[in-house]
Amino acid sequence: MKAxxxxxxxxxxxxxxxxxxxxxDRLAAGGVETELVNFFDYQITPCQRCAYQCxxxxxxxxxxxxxxxxxxxxxxxxxxTWAAEILLLFVPTYGGMPPALWLAYSQRSQAFYKQAPLExxxxxxxxxxxxxxxxxxxxxxxxxxxxxxxxxGIDRKVACFECVTQTEFETGYLFDRLINEPEIQxxxxxxxxxxxxIARESVG
Numbered sequence: 001m002k003a004x005x006x007x008x009x010x011x012x013x014x015x016x017x018x019x020x021x022x023x024x025d026r027l028a029a030g031g032v033e034t035e036l037v038n039f040f041d042y043q044i045t046p047c048q049r050c051a052y053q054c055x056x057x058x059x060x061x062x063x064x065x066x067x068x069x070x071x072x073x074x075x076x077x078x079x080x081t082w083a084a085e086i087l088l089l090f091v092p093t094y095g096g097m098p099p100a101l102w103l104a105y106s107q108r109s110q111a112f113y114k115q116a117p118l119e120x121x122x123x124x125x126x127x128x129x130x131x132x133x134x135x136x137x138x139x140x141x142x143x144x145x146x147x148x149x150x151x152x153g154i155d156r157k158v159a160c161f162e163c164v165t166q167t168e169f170e171t172g173y174l175f176d177r178l179i180n181e182p183e184i185q186x187x188x189x190x191x192x193x194x195x196x197x198i199a200r201e202s203v204g
Contacts (some may be wrong), residue, residue, distance in 0.1 A: 001204060002033040003086035003097040003195075006077070008102045010041045016090035018179035019129050019164075019188055023088060026192035037080060039101045042073040045102035054111035068111035075112060077105065082117055086199050087156060089128040093143050098150075106150060118155055123202050126151055127160040129188070131178075133167075157202055159195040162187060 005020040017038060024034040051064035052059075068075075081087050091098055128151045130144060144163055166172075170181055170183045178184055 001031075001086065001199060002084040003027045003088060003199075004035045004037060004078045004080055004084040005088040005090060006070060007036065007038045007040070008089065008091045008099055008105070009039060010094075010099060010101060012038070014092065015039075015131055015178045016092050016129070018177060019131075019184070020088065020090045020106070022179055022185065023090075023129075023188050023192045026189055027086070027196055030193075030196050034195065035080065035084070037077055039099075039105070042077060044074055044077075044101050044104050045070050045072045045108075046100070047107055058140050065111075068108070070108070074105055075139070078109060078112070078116075082121065085124045085203055087124065087126040087154065088195070089126065089151065090131075091128065091147055092131045093133050097143060097146060104151075116155065121155045122157075123169065124156045125159040125195060125199045125202055126154050126156040127158070127162075127191055129162045129164060129191065132163055157198065159198040160191045162191050 003024060005024050007016045007020045009016045009019070017036075020036055024036055028034050054068050056065050057063040063109050066173070091102060094100070097103075128147065130147050132143065148161060151161060163179070164184060164187070166178065169178060169183070171178050171181055
């Protein structure tokens with residue numbers, strides 16, 4: 001069984017990276033193969049400068065989609081997620097919204113989502129950790145609803161959805177390491193264990 005974690009942050013090694021590494025280490029201790037995909041290391045481009053090539057099936061004159069014109073890493077990342085039985089998302093909040101990297105990654109999937117192995121994904125699971133900052137972001141309540149819909153739309157069984165609110169802790173969230181908080185480690189350990197339990201039940 002394989003688990004892949006997507007760190008959806010513009011920072012190279014921020015809190016979401018720490019959360020992902022901790023969770024994957026916990027799964028690895030349970031015998032799971034793991035991989036961390038840090039969006040910082042990949043080229044993720046938003047939809048732009050196109051003529052809806054990926055939606056030409058809706059054009060009565062063409063009736064067949066053409067490949068997306070953008071050459072970057074988005075499809076390769078989606079392929080990695082499809083090959084894993086466990087998908088983990090670690091998403092910070094930027095100005096009350098998901099990072100632009102997530103929006104670009106998610107929206108670009110319209111070019112190839114029909115190629116996803118749906119039967120395999122139905123037997124797979126997804127868990128998400130959202131880092132929220134309500135004292136800084138007016139839209140913090142909105143992002144929880146938005147990301148919960150995004151997670152449900154991934155075509156996997158949802159195992160866990162954890163919202164970490166920085167105001168619960170003494171540690172600062174910008175330049176300190178929230179992973180040092182024992183309560184966060186406890187919650188991530190629970191998420192890892194429950195996700196693995198549900199994945200094993202689903203995969204059989």
